[in-house]
Every structure is written in structure tokens, then in C-alpha cells.
Amino acid sequence: MLVRTRSKDGNFRFELSPASSISELVEKILGTTENADPSTLAISNQPRGNETLVSTLQGQTLQGIGLKHGDLIFVSYKPLATAPIPSPEAESTASHIQSDPNSQRPWESVKEDSVDEYWRSNDGKIPRKRDSRFCKHGANAMCDYCMPLEPYDSAYHTEHNIKHLSFHAYLKKLQPKVTTSTSSVLPPLEPQSYKVKVPCPSGGHTNWPAGICTACQPSAITLQSQPFRMVDHLEIASTDIIDRFLQAWRRTGLQRFGWLIGRYESYPEVPMGVKAVVEAIHEPPQEGEVDGLTLGLPWEDEPRIRALAKSATSPLTVVGYIFTDLETLPEDRAKVAYKRHPQSFYLSSLETIFAAHVQNANPTPSKSSPTGRFASRMVTAVLTGTEDGGIDVSAYQVSEQACAMVDADMIEASVDPGIVRVKEEDRSQDNARYVPDVFFRYKNEYGLEVKKSAKPCFPVEYLLVNVSHGFPQEPAPLFRSAKYHIENRPGLEDQHIEGILKSLLVCVHRMSQKVIATYKDALS
CATH class of the missing domain: 1.20.5 (Single alpha-helices involved in coiled-coils or other helix-helix interfaces)
Structure with a gap:
């Protein structure tokens, strides 16, 4: 069969057998390069991103990795630091891709959460009943009007007012209908990064900040609504959990923070949905204030709390965090101020950046990413006032774009809580920061979509992902002893x-x- 390759050395064609090993293809590719480092040789089914090191494909055949006649693969590599010198790693073509015989491709050895294993074993299709108006067949037959829908069906999501696809429905949408291409064996997701690539893949200049080119600099960013969410619903196992957490604020008027301890389960209200079930709240050492709080990070008690949670009858983990933003009304102390609404903000820019830090520190193990990790399921929950003066929970996550921008040190909080500031570029050797062009789209007063530069600032809503929340109809909390004193409440408990x-x-x-x-x- 004919296999086409494209690299910085040019376009090439190779005649190979479907049963040929990946070693034969590597040998031919290396013959077209100059001064290539075999250990960095990678292939992809697209010009940029989704690269897979050939060293992880040891023992595979071309047919086994999904290549077929006429396929085009994109090749990348890094040059050797010096002229190629014979070494144990370069004595033969086979040694170019040889590794530990017991090693696997990184994403295949990942241990996913039980909810991910559950959805990977299900097709997630949405069943439909026989339509008496259009179905003209028998009870045991099926047609276009009653056949199950795909979990990412847009009409179904619009009808049921589901704004975001669930994570596994999004994965189903990305999967190719034909499973005989390279993309069928390579993970479909690529973690976003807005950092300059160091060293530069082209190797033609000194590294950033001394030099930069199109091969190593990140592309321009257009902020947009994330099509999927890692968690679809936040469920509090019992109202007593929230009431117990609120007791400290009711007695002192000072804001509180707590880590949510629970587990992830399937959520049937959304196709292939995932919900975070909260069984307890751990309050770390903190100093509350009337209009905020001071929290120590990194979280010193985390190893102990995670070990305790894991040892529970039903193993638990940290699924997010919750904090209060409550202020009683001067004219009616029984009611709470309505501070977070469409004309104000939902999460402040400072809270959004904090959420991105937490999500970056807690990635989700996933077989769908070449790194073995993708995004995060950490949920941000806020206890704040409602329009009628009550107290309710609001739940959010921040987008992958937000996490990547925080990881690249591109954004900072603003005095206006609803506005995010884009930092200035910094080429100093000690604190180098590259900031690509950032844009966002909005509809103007004429209803036309306009693209605008996000520098120096943009609305924080572009970085948020809404998560629904609620309580079970028949509560069955794991812990029933709610009367014991809570730690880190000095003077109160x-x-x-x-x-x-x-x-x-x-x-x-x-x-x-x-x-x-x-x-x-x-x-x-």
C-alpha cells in the first residue's frame, strides 16, 4: 500500500505492506531526514497536535495502528544537539523505537474513575419509543423515527435545554465513523497549552525569550463557549451537610471555605452524564472575614483527608470546594443580599483564576489523551443570596481555555469582579511571558456578531461552564453523625x-x- 508522509524535509511516498511493522516505516522516514533525533520522532493525523511518539508504537503493524492505502501522516522530530554519532540507540532501525518490552502506550495504562469505565462500556444512545404517527412497521422493527439517537444529538439537547455535552458524549462525537484510520488508535483529545514550546520543534533558533517563530509560538486565541463539561450535576447528599456548614457563618458573620468530599456517579438526566455526589465538607485552617477569607495553600491536610476519604465504606475523594459569599440586609436581618446575578457577576475574576489553579492541580485520568490526563472534575460551589433573600448553591467549572491561560500566566484579576485582565508580554530572562492575540465574539446593538480584541480585558463569563445542582428526592447520606464538632472552628466548636x-x-x-x-x- 502507499503511505504518504509530510515533514519539514518535504513530502514523501513509501510503498509498504499493511503487515509491515512500524520499524520499517521509521527506517524510511529517517532516511529522508538530516540529523534527526530518533527518540523524538512523532507522527500525527493532523498538521499540529495529537502527535504520538513512534517509540510508544513498538511491535505494531501499519494496519494495526489504523493506516490504510493513501493515508497522509505528519512527521515531527527534534534535531540532535551535535552531529549524529553511532551509539547504542542508533545502531539499528529496531533500536530507534525500542523501549522496555513491558511498557505500553501511556494512555493505555491509565486507571480511570469507575464512572468513566461505566460509560466506556455503554454506547450511551438515547432510546425512543415507537411513533404512532410515522412508524408503519411492527412492534419489533425500527425506523428513522424511532431508532435510538446518538448521545450528542443536537436536537435532543436543544429540546431538553441541555447547554453542554457531557464529557463522554463529546468523546462519542469526536470518534470517527470509520475505524480504519490513524485517528481511531490515537487519543482524540489534546490538552490545551498557550505556552511557547521550549525547545523549538524546528530547532532553527535560540529558545524563547531570545527567539521565537511560528513553530514554537502559540496561535491566536478566540474565546468561546466550551461545548462540553466534565461534570454535569452537583448533588449534595443531604441538606444537613449545607446547614452544618452554614452554622459558622450564622454565628460569626464571617465567610467560610470547605473542600467537598464525595464520589462521581452516572447522571441519567443528561446523555452519558456524570454527577459529583457530596457526602461531607472538610473545613481547612482559614481566617474568615466579613467580605472574604484567607486560605493557606498548598493544602497541608490534603494527604490525610484523602487517605481518610479513601478508607470509607464507599471510597471517596475530593470532588471540589465550596465557599460562602453572604451578607445580611440592613433593613431585614433575616434576608441575604442578592449579589450575584446577570447584571453583576457569577464568579469574580479572582475566584475564576483560583478555580483554574485548583483544576490544573487535579487533572482527570483519561485514556482519551496522549498524556493520560485531561481537564478536571473539580467543581466550584458558592453559597450566596437569591433574589428573594434566601440562600442557595450555585455550581461552576472554568473552561479548558481558562486553565491554559492561567497555566501560561496570561491573565490576572481586575478591580471589577466581572472583568479579567490580560497581562502584558514579558521578555525578561527570569520571568518570560509570551501573550498571543486574544479575541472574543459578542453581538452588538444591531444583533450582528462582532469579533473584538480581549486586550486589555474581557468579561469573565467567557471562561465559565455552568453546572446544575440539587438534592436527592430520597436522601441516603453515607454519614449520619452530624452532631460531632467540626475541626478548625476555634472558639466555636x-x-x-x-x-x-x-x-x-x-x-x-x-x-x-x-x-x-x-x-x-x-x-x-
Whole structure:
């Protein structure tokens, strides 16, 4: 069969057999290059992104990796630092791609969450009943009017007011209908990065900040709504969890922060949906204030809390965090100010950047990314005032664009909570920062879509992803002992062994009284 390659050395064609090993193709590719480092040789099914090192494809045949007659693959590599010198790694073509015989492609060895394993074993199609108006067949037949829909069907999402695809529905949409191409064996997702590539793939100049070219600089960014979300719903296992968390604010008027402890489950209300179920809230050491709080990061207690959560009857993990933004009305202390709304903001720019830091620090293990990790399922929840003066939960995530911009140190908070500032470019050697062009689209007063530069600032809404929330109709929380004192509430709920013993004695006394009463009833 004919295999076409394209690299910075030009376009080439090779006649190979479908049963040929990847080593034969590598040998021919290396013959067209000059001073190539074999360990960095990578192939992709697209000009930029989705590259896979050939060293991870050891033992595969061309047919096995999905190549067919006439396919075009894109080749990239890094040059050797010096002229090629015979070495153990370059003695033969086979040694160019040889690695530990027990090694696998990185994404194949990833251990995913149980909810991901569940959805990978299901097609996720949306069943439909027989339509009496259009279906003219029998009960056991099927036609276009009653056949199941794909989980990413746009009409279904519009009808049910579902704004974002679930993560696995998005993966289904990316999967090619024909499974005989290179893209069928290579992970479809590529983590976003807005950093300058160091060293430069072309190797034709000194590294950033001394030099930069189109091969190593990130492309211009157009901010847009993310089509998918990693978590579709936040479920609080019991209202007592929220009430217990709110007690500190009610008694002091100071804002509180807590890490959400729970698990991920399937969410049937959304095709191939995922929900985060919260079973407990851990409050780390913090200093609350009337209009904010001070929190220590990195989180020192994280290893201990994660170990405790994992040892529960049903293993748990950290699924996000929650904080309060509450202020009582001067004219009615029983009501809370309505601060977050369409004419104000939902998450401030500072909170959005903090959320991006948390998500970047907690990526989701995924077989669909060449790095073995993609995005994050950490949810940001806010307890704030409603329009009628009550208190409710709002849940969000920030987009992959937001996480990539924070990782590249491109944005910062603004005095206006609804505005994000784009930082200035910095070419200093100690703190080099490249900032590509950033744009966003909006509709003007005439209803026309306009593209505008995001420098020096843009609305924070472009970085947010909404997550629905709620409580179960039949609560069955994992933990039922809500009366024990909560740690890190000095002066309010001090944790002493005497208090625990007192609570246990009260429980024993009540149990003994019930036993005595039962015994008396039996004697009478």
C-alpha cells in the first residue's frame, strides 16, 4: 500500500505492506531526514497536535495502528544537539523505537474513575419509543423515527435545554465513523497549552525569550463557549451537610471555605452524564472575614483527608470546594443580599483564576489523551443570596481555555469582579511571558456578531461552564453523625476528647434507658 508522509524535509511516498511493522516505516522516514533525533520522532493525523511518539508504537503493524492505502501522516522530530554519532540507540532501525518490552502506550495504562469505565462500556444512545404517527412497521422493527439517537444529538439537547455535552458524549462525537484510520488508535483529545514550546520543534533558533517563530509560538486565541463539561450535576447528599456548614457563618458573620468530599456517579438526566455526589465538607485552617477569607495553600491536610476519604465504606475523594459569599440586609436581618446575578457577576475574576489553579492541580485520568490526563472534575460551589433573600448553591467549572491561560500566566484579576485582565508580554530572562492575540465574539446593538480584541480585558463569563445542582428526592447520606464538632472552628466548636466521651456517654445512657423501658414493658 502507499503511505504518504509530510515533514519539514518535504513530502514523501513509501510503498509498504499493511503487515509491515512500524520499524520499517521509521527506517524510511529517517532516511529522508538530516540529523534527526530518533527518540523524538512523532507522527500525527493532523498538521499540529495529537502527535504520538513512534517509540510508544513498538511491535505494531501499519494496519494495526489504523493506516490504510493513501493515508497522509505528519512527521515531527527534534534535531540532535551535535552531529549524529553511532551509539547504542542508533545502531539499528529496531533500536530507534525500542523501549522496555513491558511498557505500553501511556494512555493505555491509565486507571480511570469507575464512572468513566461505566460509560466506556455503554454506547450511551438515547432510546425512543415507537411513533404512532410515522412508524408503519411492527412492534419489533425500527425506523428513522424511532431508532435510538446518538448521545450528542443536537436536537435532543436543544429540546431538553441541555447547554453542554457531557464529557463522554463529546468523546462519542469526536470518534470517527470509520475505524480504519490513524485517528481511531490515537487519543482524540489534546490538552490545551498557550505556552511557547521550549525547545523549538524546528530547532532553527535560540529558545524563547531570545527567539521565537511560528513553530514554537502559540496561535491566536478566540474565546468561546466550551461545548462540553466534565461534570454535569452537583448533588449534595443531604441538606444537613449545607446547614452544618452554614452554622459558622450564622454565628460569626464571617465567610467560610470547605473542600467537598464525595464520589462521581452516572447522571441519567443528561446523555452519558456524570454527577459529583457530596457526602461531607472538610473545613481547612482559614481566617474568615466579613467580605472574604484567607486560605493557606498548598493544602497541608490534603494527604490525610484523602487517605481518610479513601478508607470509607464507599471510597471517596475530593470532588471540589465550596465557599460562602453572604451578607445580611440592613433593613431585614433575616434576608441575604442578592449579589450575584446577570447584571453583576457569577464568579469574580479572582475566584475564576483560583478555580483554574485548583483544576490544573487535579487533572482527570483519561485514556482519551496522549498524556493520560485531561481537564478536571473539580467543581466550584458558592453559597450566596437569591433574589428573594434566601440562600442557595450555585455550581461552576472554568473552561479548558481558562486553565491554559492561567497555566501560561496570561491573565490576572481586575478591580471589577466581572472583568479579567490580560497581562502584558514579558521578555525578561527570569520571568518570560509570551501573550498571543486574544479575541472574543459578542453581538452588538444591531444583533450582528462582532469579533473584538480581549486586550486589555474581557468579561469573565467567557471562561465559565455552568453546572446544575440539587438534592436527592430520597436522601441516603453515607454519614449520619452530624452532631460531632467540626475541626478548625476555634472558639466555636473545639475538638477535645472530653467532648467526644460526653457524647458517647449520652448515647450509652439513652440506649440503657430504652433497654430498661423495654424490660419493664415485658414484665408487665
